[in-house]
Amino acid sequence: xxxxxxxxxxxxxxxxxxxxxxxxxxxxxxxxxxxxxxxxxxxxxxxxxxxxxxxxxxxxxxxxxxxxxxxxxxxxxxxxxxxxxxxxxxxxxxxxxxxxxxxxxxxxxxxxxxxxxxxxxxxxxxxxxxxxxxxxxxxxxxxxxxxxxxxxxx
Numbered sequence: 498x499x500x501x502x503x504x505x506x507x508x509x510x511x512x513x514x515x516x517x518x519x520x521x522x523x524x525x526x527x528x529x530x531x532x533x534x535x536x537x538x539x540x541x542x543x544x545x546x547x548x549x550x551x552x553x554x555x556x557x558x559x560x561x562x563x564x565x566x567x568x569x570x571x572x573x574x575x576x577x578x579x580x581x582x583x584x585x586x587x588x589x590x591x592x593x594x595x596x597x598x599x600x601x602x603x604x605x606x607x608x609x610x611x612x613x614x615x616x617x618x619x620x621x622x623x624x625x626x627x628x629x630x631x632x633x634x635x636x637x638x639x640x641x642x643x644x645x646x647x648x649x650x651x
Contacts, residue, residue: 501582505573508582508589509563512642516559516596516635523552523604530608534615541614544621548607551628555600555635562592562642570646581649588645595638603631 531545566588567573572581610624 499575501577501579502573502575504579504582505566505577505585508586509566509573510589511586512562512589512593512596513559515593516562516600517556519597519600520553520556523555523600523602523607524549526601526604527552527607527611530611530615534611537615538617541621544614545611548611548621548624548628551607551625551632552600552604554632555596555603558635558639559592559596561639562588565643565646570650572646572649584645584649588642592635592638592642596635599631599635603628606631 527549531542531549534545535542566585572585577585606628607624610620610628613620613624
């Protein structure tokens with residue numbers, strides 16, 4: 498039914514948009530800190546780049562969620578049931594929101610690490626370790642999408 502397919506694609510759109518917006522915000526939060534830190538310590542640019550790019554991965558998880566529903570589980574077809582559509586909508590909403598907030602918070606962690614490195618502190622590895630924690634929740638949300646897709650696969 499077309500309404501079911503529309504509902505599922507709304508979930509996909511939410512998943513892609515929110516995780517992408519989160520990545521854009523997170524990367525710019527950390528990138529802004531990198532610009533400021535370059536004024537004090539331009540020798541650590543490589544560390545700044547790694548930390549500033551880290552929040553960009555949540556947008557990739559949104560794309561991976563779409564790929565799972567479309568290619569792996571094949572639920573995005575005109576014959577999708579209301580139950581499957583609701584599952585795609587719920588999974589999309591979950592991954593989108595988790596991706597949004599985890600990317601923003603990860604960008605904040607990375608920005609603080611970048612600022613500390615700019616001030617001469619040797620905290621790159623510690624920052625990288627701490628920045629992985631918000632990432633974990635996006636990975637868990639992607640795993641949930643995988644489980645939902647498997648449960649409702651045609």
